[in-house]
Amino acid sequence: MGKVMVITSGKGGVGKTTTTANLGTGLAALGQKVCLVDTDIGLRNLDVVLGLENRIVYDLLDVLEGRCELRKALIRDKQYGERLVLIPAAQTREKDEVDPDQMLELVEQLKEEYDFVILDSPAGIEHGFKNAISGADMAILITTPEVSAVRDADRVVGLLESAGLHDPQVIINRLRPDMVRKGDMMDISDVDDILRIPILGVVPDDEHIIVSTNRGEPVVNDKKSKAGQAYRNIARRLLGEEIPFMDLQERNLMGWFRKVLS
Amino acid sequence: MFEFIGKLFGGGSEGSKKQAKERLRLVLVHDRASLSPGLVEDLKEELIQVISKYMEIDEDGLEVNFDESDDSVALIANIPVKTVKRNVN
Known part of the structure; x- marks a missing residue:
C-alpha cells in the first residue's frame, strides 16, 4: 500500500507544481513507482513542467466521471515510463465540479498500485484545496x-489539522543564501521558529529551475543544479534516509568579496 | 566607512529580516486566534470561573479581544464588576 502525499501551500506561485514534478521524478529515479495527480482544475500546469503536454488525451474529470478507464488516462513519463505517471487536471471545466468521494475512491485505487501518489493541490483554501487534501495521508507544505507565504x-497548517492531517512537513523554497547572509531574508531557523513544524528540505533559488521548466525536464535530473541536488535529497528523506541540509553558503573568495562589497 | 570595515570583519548592518519576522509573529497571533474561534470562548469561560471566586461579575457584559498596536498584540478583557466579595475562602 502506497503513501498519498498532498503538496500544498495556501499562497500561489511558491513552487507547488515544480516541487511535485521534481519529487515525483526524484522518487522514480530511486526506483519507486509514482503517480502524480494534478488537482488544479482549470489551471493545469504539471503536464508542462514535466514536458508531457502533448500526450494528454483524457484528464482527471474524465476518470472521476467515468468517461474513460483509469488506465487510459495515465500519461507515462518520457524517461521513467510506467514508473512515473501523470493524471492531468481538466482544463476546460469549473473548479468545483470534482466530487470529494470520487476523488477519495480514485486515490484508494491508485494507492494499491503505486508506492507514492502525489497530489498537486491548487492555491487557496477553497473547494479545490479541500478535495486535494481529502485523500492524503500526509501533507507537504511549500513556502x-x-x-x-509563511x-x-x-x-494551512491549521486547516490540515482540522482535516485530520496532523504532521505536515515544510519545504522552504527559493532561499537566497546571499540575502540571508545580509540579513535581508529569513533563514531556515527563522521559519522553523515561526511555523514549528518539521522541515523536510530547503531548496535554493536557482536559475536552472527556469531553464528546466522551459525545456519540460525536471531540474532534479540536472546534476549541476543546486536546486536539483536539494530535490534529490528530499526524495531520499521521503524514503527514510537521513540526509543533512545542504550548506548553501559560498565559501570561496568570490563569496567573501561579494559579502564585503555588498 | 565604518560599515564597510564592519562587513569586512563579518558584522554588518541589520537587515530587513528582523522586521519580517516580527511582523509575521504579530500577524500570526491574530490569524491563529481567529482560526480557532473556540479559543476565545474557552478563555472567556475560564476567566469567568477564576474571577467569580473573588468578585461577582456581569457575565453577559464580558468582552475579550485582541488589540493590536504597532509592535505588540495585547489581550484586552473588559469585565464589568457587580460586587467584590468581602473575604475569599
Whole structure:
C-alpha cells in the first residue's frame, strides 16, 4: 500500500507544481513507482513542467466521471515510463465540479498500485484545496522565506489539522543564501521558529529551475543544479534516509568579496 | 566607512529580516486566534470561573479581544464588576 502525499501551500506561485514534478521524478529515479495527480482544475500546469503536454488525451474529470478507464488516462513519463505517471487536471471545466468521494475512491485505487501518489493541490483554501487534501495521508507544505507565504502556510497548517492531517512537513523554497547572509531574508531557523513544524528540505533559488521548466525536464535530473541536488535529497528523506541540509553558503573568495562589497 | 570595515570583519548592518519576522509573529497571533474561534470562548469561560471566586461579575457584559498596536498584540478583557466579595475562602 502506497503513501498519498498532498503538496500544498495556501499562497500561489511558491513552487507547488515544480516541487511535485521534481519529487515525483526524484522518487522514480530511486526506483519507486509514482503517480502524480494534478488537482488544479482549470489551471493545469504539471503536464508542462514535466514536458508531457502533448500526450494528454483524457484528464482527471474524465476518470472521476467515468468517461474513460483509469488506465487510459495515465500519461507515462518520457524517461521513467510506467514508473512515473501523470493524471492531468481538466482544463476546460469549473473548479468545483470534482466530487470529494470520487476523488477519495480514485486515490484508494491508485494507492494499491503505486508506492507514492502525489497530489498537486491548487492555491487557496477553497473547494479545490479541500478535495486535494481529502485523500492524503500526509501533507507537504511549500513556502518561500517571505512574510506572505509563511503566513499562508501557517493558516494551512491549521486547516490540515482540522482535516485530520496532523504532521505536515515544510519545504522552504527559493532561499537566497546571499540575502540571508545580509540579513535581508529569513533563514531556515527563522521559519522553523515561526511555523514549528518539521522541515523536510530547503531548496535554493536557482536559475536552472527556469531553464528546466522551459525545456519540460525536471531540474532534479540536472546534476549541476543546486536546486536539483536539494530535490534529490528530499526524495531520499521521503524514503527514510537521513540526509543533512545542504550548506548553501559560498565559501570561496568570490563569496567573501561579494559579502564585503555588498 | 565604518560599515564597510564592519562587513569586512563579518558584522554588518541589520537587515530587513528582523522586521519580517516580527511582523509575521504579530500577524500570526491574530490569524491563529481567529482560526480557532473556540479559543476565545474557552478563555472567556475560564476567566469567568477564576474571577467569580473573588468578585461577582456581569457575565453577559464580558468582552475579550485582541488589540493590536504597532509592535505588540495585547489581550484586552473588559469585565464589568457587580460586587467584590468581602473575604475569599
